[in-house]
Amino acid sequence: MRDTLNADLQAALDGMRDAFREVVWLRDVDELTYQEIADVLDIPIGTVMSRLSRGRKQLYEALVRLRSHNV
Amino acid sequence: MNCRDVEHLLPSYVDGMLTGAEPARAELAQSILAHLATCDACRELAHAQSVARTVLKARAAQLAPMAPPGLRTRIVANTQDLKTSRPRDLVPGLAWTGRLTAFAAAAMVVLTLGAVLLPVATVRSTALLAAQLALDHLKCFTIEGGAGDEPIQAAQAEATLKQEFDFIVAVPPSLEAEKLELMAVRRCLYGDGRAAHVLYRLDGEPVSLFIIPGLTRPAAELSLFGHEQVVWTKGDRTYMLIARGGSRNALARVASYVQNEAE
Numbered sequence: 166m167r168d169t170l171n172a173d174l175q176a177a178l179d180g181m182r183d184a185f186r187e188v189v190w191l192r193d194v195d196e197l198t199y200q201e202i203a204d205v206l207d208i209p210i211g212t213v214m215s216r217l218s219r220g221r222k223q224l225y226e227a228l229v230r231l232r233s234h235n236v
Numbered sequence: 237m238n239c240r241d242v243e244h245l246l247p248s249y250v251d252g253m254l255t256g257a258e259p260a261r262a263e264l265a266q267s268i269l270a271h272l273a274t275c276d277a278c279r280e281l282a283h284a285q286s287v288a289r290t291v292l293k294a295r296a297a298q299l300a301p302m303a304p305p306g307l308r309t310r311i312v313a314n315t316q317d318l319k320t321s322r323p324r325d326l327v328p329g330l331a332w333t334g335r336l337t338a339f340a341a342a343a344m345v346v347l348t349l350g351a352v353l354l355p356v357a358t359v360r361s362t363a364l365l366a367a368q369l370a371l372d373h374l375k376c377f378t379i380e381g382g383a384g385d386e387p388i389q390a391a392q393a394e395a396t397l398k399q400e401f402d403f404i405v406a407v408p409p410s411l412e413a414e415k416l417e418l419m420a421v422r423r424c425l426y427g428d429g430r431a432a433h434v435l436y437r438l439d440g441e442p443v444s445l446f447i448i449p450g451l452t453r454p455a456a457e458l459s460l461f462g463h464e465q466v467v468w469t470k471g472d473r474t475y476m477l478i479a480r481g482g483s484r485n486a487l488a489r490v491a492s493y494v495q496n497e498a499e
Contacts, residue, residue, distance in 0.1 A: 171298070174291060192247075193292035194299045196462030196481070199247075217247040218285065225284035228291065 177227035185220030192217055237267045242278045250285045296462075297442075300374045366458045366465040366476065369424075373444040373463070373478045376422050376433055387417040387437075396421050397432050405447055407434055408497035415439040416490055424448075438486055443479045445494060457484075466491040470498070 178186060187206065191197045192213075199217075203210040245268055248254055254265040272279045292299065390409035397403045400423055410418045417437045424431035424446055434445040453474045458465040464484050466477045468491075475498060479487045 171295065174295065189288070189292070190299075190303065192251075193289050194296045194303075196296070211244070214244055214247050218243050218281070221247070221250075221285040221288035222281055224288040224292075228288075 173228060173231040176231055177224050180227050181220060181223050185216050185223055188213055188216040189220040189224060193221075237271050239271075239275060239278055242268055242271050242275070243281060246278075246282055246285055250282065250289060297374050297377065365453065365474075366463075366467065366478070369444070369446050369476055370463045370465065370478055372424055372433065372446075373442065376424075376435060376444070377442040385419055387419055388421075390418060393418060393421040393434065403432055403447075403449070405432060406498055408445070408494045410436075411490075411493055414486070414490060414493065416443070416493070436490075438479060438490060441480055443477065443487070443490065445498070446474075446476045446478070447498065448474045448476070468495060470495075 178190075181189070188202055191202045191205070192199070197205070199210050199213045202208075202213045206213070208216075245254075245264065249265060249268050254261045254268070272282055387410050390407045393407040394405065397405055397407070407418065407421065410416055415438060418434070419437055420435040422433040422435065424433040430450070431446055431448040434447070436443040436445065450472055451474045452469045452472065453467050455469070456465075456467045458467065459481065462481045463478050464481055464487050466487060468475050475494070477487060477491050477494060479490075
């Protein structure tokens with residue numbers, strides 16, 4: 166996975182549901198806290214956590230799928 | 237603890253928030269670990285979360301300037317009344333750190349709209365300035381000052397600034413004792429290109445010095461977007477040092493050096 170191409174990552178991000186992608190992005194790219202994410206997206210912090218969990222899973226599965234196609 | 241509980245708590249666990257001596261956190265972490273030991277599906281989910289976060293964090297510097305357009309639009313929509321609302325988590329005083337809930341949102345509005353900040357010296361506007369420059373910091377290091385590049389001489393940097401936009405400034409040179417290397421200078425996008433962006437590497441990690449003429453800001457130390465910022469004013473120029481979070485002590489030493497050297 167360490168060698169995942171940037172193109173694969175971009176494709177995986179593009180394929181994510183908006184609601185999941187925005188939470189994952191704000192946490193793992195922008196490094197906002199859960200509370201900050203809840204505030205800027207106007208959603209409960211519990212929703213932030215569940216979307217983060219499902220979003221990361223979706224991203225991982227997309228990366229694995231793309232990688233297997235490219236091998 | 238069942239699978240649904242674990243799914244909900246895994247982000248905190250993967251993000252390392254359930255570590256430390258606090259009994260409640262330790263107990264949660266133990267419960268999650270016990271569940272993972274017996275549940276293949278949740279163990280796979282934990283692995284997936286960890287990999288996804290690692291991949292994104294490793295490319296955060298490249299990804300940060302390319303935020304999904306829809307995301308910024310939504311944030312703007314949710315913060316339309318920000319100007320009239322009272323900033324939360326604001327600690328009075330000039331030197332402050334901490335969560336920047338309202339500031340982060342406001343900063344994204346500014347970044348999205350490409351607005352130029354008004355020269356009103358408040359802690360809040362300093363946070364907006366810091367947020368904008370943190371993004372410029374990341375953008376510029378994707379263009380210049382790469383880890384494989386050679387450091388440059390201060391005189392060369394000063395000549396470039398003078399030649400490119402008639403900006404006379406004493407650029408602090410590399411400082412071997414602090415493993416600080418002067419890498420490049422650029423015209424900053426902030427304020428219609430009036431500011432100078434001096435790119436350093438501190439023990440290999442990107443550090444930016446922004447020099448903004450015609451603007452004064454109160455001295456401050458900020459934490460925003462995973463970065464540490466030190467702000468000060470000398471004469472009619474505002475200076476801002478920016479580095480990735482976790483380097484506060486080293487950044488403070490560099491700030492002291494740069495404050496003495498930069499004119």
